Amino acid sequence: MDASSRLYAQVWLPVLSDGYTYGVPEQLQGAVVPGSLVRVPLGRRRNVVGLAVSVGTQCPDGGFVVRDIESVVSDHPTVTAQQLELWRWMAGYYLCTCGEVLRAALPTALSDGSYRPAEIICYREGCGDGSSLTAKGRALLEAFRQMGGEDAVPRTRLLPVAGPSVLATLLKHGYLQEEVRTVSRFPKMTGSDTIPGLSGAQQRAFDEVLQGFGQSKPVLLHGITSSGKTVIYMHLIRRCLEQGRRALLLVPEIGLTAQLTERLRAVFGDRLAAYHSKLSDNERAEIYEDLLSGNRFQVILGVRSALFLPLDQVGLVIVDEEQEPSYKQYEPAPRYHARHVALMLAHLRRVPLVLGSATPSMESYYWAGKGKYALVTLTERYGGVQPPEVVCVDREYAFKTNRMRGMYSRTLLQALRDTVDGGGQAILFQNRRGFSSSLECPQCGWMPKCPHCDVPLVYHKRTNQLVCHYCGSKAPVAGTCPKCGPVELQGHGYGTEQVVEQLKELMPDVTVDRMDIDSTQSKHAYDRMIARFASGETQVLVGTQLVAKGFDFERVGLVGVVNADNLLAFPDFRAQERAFQVLTQVAGRAGRRSVRGKVVVQSSQLGPELLQALCGQDTDAFYRTQLEERRMFGYPPYCRLVSVTLRHRDEALLERTVNGLCQRLRERFGDRLLGPQAPGTGRVQDQAVRQFLLKFTLKDDLTGFKAELSQALSAVRSAVPTLRVVVDVDPV
Numbered sequence: 026m027d028a029s030s031r032l033y034a035q036v037w038l039p040v041l042s043d044g045y046t047y048g049v050p051e052q053l054q055g056a057v058v059p060g061s062l063v064r065v066p067l068g069r070r071r072n073v074v075g076l077a078v079s080v081g082t083q084c085p086d087g088g089f090v091v092r093d094i095e096s097v098v099s100d101h102p103t104v105t106a107q108q109l110e111l112w113r114w115m116a117g118y119y120l121c122t123c124g125e126v127l128r129a130a131l132p133t134a135l136s137d138g139s140y141r142p143a144e145i146i147c148y149r150e151g152c153g154d155g156s157s158l159t160a161k162g163r164a165l166l167e168a169f170r171q172m173g174g175e176d177a178v179p180r181t182r183l184l185p186v187a188g189p190s191v192l193a194t195l196l197k198h199g200y201l202q203e204e205v206r207t208v209s210r211f212p213k214m215t216g217s218d219t220i221p222g223l224s225g226a227q228q229r230a231f232d233e234v235l236q237g238f239g240q241s242k243p244v245l246l247h248g249i250t251s252s253g254k255t256v257i258y259m260h261l262i263r264r265c266l267e268q269g270r271r272a273l274l275l276v277p278e279i280g281l282t283a284q285l286t287e288r289l290r291a292v293f294g295d296r297l298a299a300y301h302s303k304l305s306d307n308e309r310a311e312i313y314e315d316l317l318s319g320n321r322f323q324v325i326l327g328v329r330s331a332l333f334l335p336l337d338q339v340g341l342v343i344v345d346e347e348q349e350p351s352y353k354q355y356e357p358a359p360r361y362h363a364r365h366v367a368l369m370l371a372h373l374r375r376v377p378l379v380l381g382s383a384t385p386s387m388e389s390y391y392w393a394g395k396g397k398y399a400l401v402t403l404t405e406r407y408g409g410v411q412p413p414e415v416v417c418v419d420r421e422y423a424f425k426t427n428r429m430r431g432m433y434s435r436t437l438l439q440a441l442r443d444t445v446d447g448g449g450q451a452i453l454f455q456n457r458r459g460f461s462s463s464l465e466c467p468q469c470g471w472m473p474k475c476p477h478c479d480v481p482l483v484y485h486k487r488t489n490q491l492v493c494h495y496c497g498s499k500a501p502v503a504g505t506c507p508k509c510g511p512v513e514l515q516g517h518g519y520g521t522e523q524v525v526e527q528l529k530e531l532m533p534d535v536t537v538d539r540m541d542i543d544s545t546q547s548k549h550a551y552d553r554m555i556a557r558f559a560s561g562e563t564q565v566l567v568g569t570q571l572v573a574k575g576f577d578f579e580r581v582g583l584v585g586v587v588n589a590d591n592l593l594a595f596p597d598f599r600a601q602e603r604a605f606q607v608l609t610q611v612a613g614r615a616g617r618r619s620v621r622g623k624v625v626v627q628s629s630q631l632g633p634e635l636l637q638a639l640c641g642q643d644t645d646a647f648y649r650t651q652l653e654e655r656r657m658f659g660y661p662p663y664c665r666l667v668s669v670t671l672r673h674r675d676e677a678l679l680e681r682t683v684n685g686l687c688q689r690l691r692e693r694f695g696d697r698l699l700g701p702q703a704p705g706t707g708r709v710q711d712q713a714v715r716q717f718l719l720k721f722t723l724k725d726d727l728t729g730f731k732a733e734l735s736q737a738l739s740a741v742r743s744a745v746p747t748l749r750v751v752v753d754v755d756p757v
C-alpha cells in the first residue's frame with residue numbers, strides 16, 4: 026500500500042496517559058472507526074483493549090515506530106460521538122486523562138470483549154418424519170402446542186411435562202426443532218402506565234417546569250418533602266416517552282431508593298432500567314447495548330455512573346436530591362460531580378434538565394437567583410399533611426439554668442416521655458462523624474475559627490497548633506473561650522454510645538437501640554434492628570446519618586437532635602449548608618399522615634436563620650445570609666476551587682518538592698494559591714501528605730490556568746515518579 030494512504034487511529038487506553046497512535050492494517054480498514062473498541066499491543070503486552078477516537082491519514086510526528094491495531098472487539102462501534110464529546114470535556118474539566126475517563130465509563134464486560142448475551146434453548150414445531158409417537162410423546166407435543174402456539178418454547182418449560190428422553194425422541198423424529206435464543210437478563214413486566222393526577226399546586230409547578238424548558242433553562246424544582254416532586258417527575262418522564270425519547274433520572278445512591286424504584290416500576294414496567302453498582306457486569310452491559318442499539322429501556326434510573334451510558338436518545342434529564350454530596354466521585358479519577366456533568370450533558374444535547382430538591386445546594390439556589398436556572402417552588406405537603414413542629418433548645422442557656430441532664434435538656438426528656446407514654450416511637454440523631462480534630466468550648470460550644478476563612482481551625486496534635494485548612498494560617502492553642510473565659514477547650518467526643526448510655530440511666534424503663542456503622546456491620550444486624558423498630562419493640566432508636574434517609578415509620582412521633590453543633594465542626598465552608606440539609610432530612614422522619622410530628626433540636630451555635638429555615642418559616646433568609654458569607658470570604662459559587670494533594674513516603678523529599686512546585690506556581694497564580702500545608706491527619710497509609718488549594722474568580726481564564734497547572738504537575742510527576750498526585754476540581 027502506498028504510504029500516503031496508510032490510516033492511523035488515535036486510541037485511548039485505560040492507563041495514566043492520553044492518546045496513543047496505532048496503524049490500521051488493511052484488513053481492518055472500515056472496521057476501525059471512531060468509537061470502535063480495538064485490541065492493541067502496549068509495551069510487551071498484547072491485546073490491550075482501547076478506544077479508537079479518530080481515524081485519519083495523518084502520520085504522527087516523531088520518528089518512533091507505529092505499531093498496528095491487532096483486531097476489533099466488536100463489529101459495531103461501542104461508543105457514540107456524543108459520548109466521546111462528553112468524555113473529552115470531562116477529562117479537560119476535571120484535569121484527568123481520557124484513559125481514566127474511559128476506565129470509569131465502560132462496563133468491564135464490554136471493554137474486555139467478554140460480554141455474552143444470555144442464551145436459552147428453545148423448541149419450535151417441526152413437520153416430523155411420520156413415525157408414530159408413544160402416548161407420552163403425543164402428550165408432550167400437545168402440551169408444547171398449548172404453551173407456545175406460534176412461538177418457540179424454552180426447554181425449561183417442557184422438561185417438567187415429560188423427561189428428557191421423551192423430548193429427545195420428539196427431536197430425533199423431527200417433531201420439534203431446537204433453537205438457541207438470546208434473552209434478556211431482566212424479567213418481563215408490564216407497567217400500569219397510570220400516574221396519580223396532579224393536585225392544583227402540582228399542576229402549577231408542572232406548567233412552570235415546562236415554561237422553564239421553553240426558555241431552554243435548567244429548572245430548579247424546590248419542593249418540600251412530600252410535596253409530590255416524584256409524581257411530577259413521573260408526568261415529565263411520560264411526556265418525554267410520548268415524544269419518542271428516553272428519560273434519565275439520576276439518584277444519589279440506589280440503596281436508599283428502593284421505594285422510588287418500585288413506584289417507577291409499577292408505572293413503566295420493564296421499560297425501566299435501574300443502573301447501579303449492584304448489577305452484574307453482564308447486566309450492565311445489556312443495558313448499555315440496549316441504549317446503544319436496542320429499544321427496550323426507555324427510563325433509566327441510575328447513579329452517577331449512568332451518565333457514561335450511550336444517551337443519544339435521551340430527551341430529559343432529572344437530578345433528584347441535587348444537593349447530595351454523594352454525587353461527587355472522590356476516588357479514583359475522574360473526580361466528577363454528577364450534577365455538573367448532567368448539566369453539561371443536557372447543554373450539549375440541548376435537552377431539558379430538572380434539578381429537584383427539598384433543600385437545594387447553595388450553587389443551584391444562587392444560579393436560580395441570577396436567572397440562569399428557572400426556579401419552581403412547591404411549598405405544601407400533598408394532601409394537607411402538616412410539617413412537624415420544630416422546637417429549638419439553647420444548650421448553653423439550658424446548661425446555665427441547670428436544665429441539662431448530661432446531654433439531655435429537660436425539654437427533650439419531657440418530649441421523649443410524652444411520646445413513649447403515648448405509645449409512639451422516637452429517633453435520636455447524633456452526628457458521630459464530629460471532627461474530633463477541632464476544639465470547642467464545653468459550655469457554650471464556641472469553636473476557634475480562622476479569621477480569614479471563617480472555618481473551624483484544625484488542631485494539630487504533633488505541633489500543638491491550630492491550623493486553617495484553607496489558607497494555612499496558624500494560631501496557638503488558646504485556653505479560653507471569648508464568652509465563658511478560662512475553660513479548657515475540648516475535642517468533639519460524644520458519640521451515639523454515650524447518648525444511649527445516658528438515656529438508659531435517665532429513662533431505665535425505655536427500650537433503646539443504637540444504629541450506626543459499628544452496630545450494623547452485617548446486613549443481618551441491620552435488618553434485625555429495622556425489624557425490632559418496625560414492630561415497636563424498640564421505643565427509641567439512636568443513630569447517625571443512617572437514620573436520616575428514606576426511613577419512614579408510621580409511629581415515629583418525635584425526632585431529637587442531641588447536639589446539632591457537631592454538624593458545624595467541620596473545617597469546611599459548606600458546614601452550615603450541610604447542617605441545614607441534614608437537619609431537614611432528619612426532621613422529616615417525624616410524624617406521618619395521622620399525627621403531627623415534633624422535632625427537638627439542641628444547639629447553641631446554629632444561627633437564627635438556620636433555625637427559622639428549619640421551622641419552615643423563611644428558607645430564603647438562610648440562603649441569603651449564607652450566600653453573603655460565601656461572597657465575603659470568597660467561596661463557591663463566587664469562586665472556583667481546585668485542590669491538590671500530594672503524598673510520598675519520604676517526608677523531606679515531599680516537602681522540598683511541594684515547596685518548589687508552589688513557588689513556581691505562585692509566580693503565575695499569585696495569591697490564588699493557598700498553602701501548602703499538612704492536613705490534620707498527618708500521615709496516611711504511611712505516607713506524608715501535603716495539600717494546597719487554588720481559588721479562581723469567576724472572571725479568571727480557568728481553562729488557561731488549568732492547562733498551566735496540568736503542565737506543572739506533569740513536570741513534577743516525571744521528576745519524582747513515586748509521588749502520588751491527586752487533583753480535585755470543585756472539591757465538595
Ligand code: ADP
Pocket residue numbers: 221222223224227248249250251252253254255256257407
Ligand atoms: P416528594 O418526592 O416531593 O417527597 P412524593 O411524590 O413522594 O413527594 O409524594 C409524597 C406522597 O404523597 C407519596 O406517597 C405520593 O404517592 C403522594 N402523592 C403526591 N402527590 C399525589 C397526587 N397528585 N395524587 C396522589 N398521591 C400523591
Ligand code: ZN
Pocket residue numbers: 466467468469470471506507508509510
Ligand atoms: Zn464558651
Ligand code: ZN
Pocket residue numbers: 475476477478479493494495496497498
Ligand atoms: Zn484560613
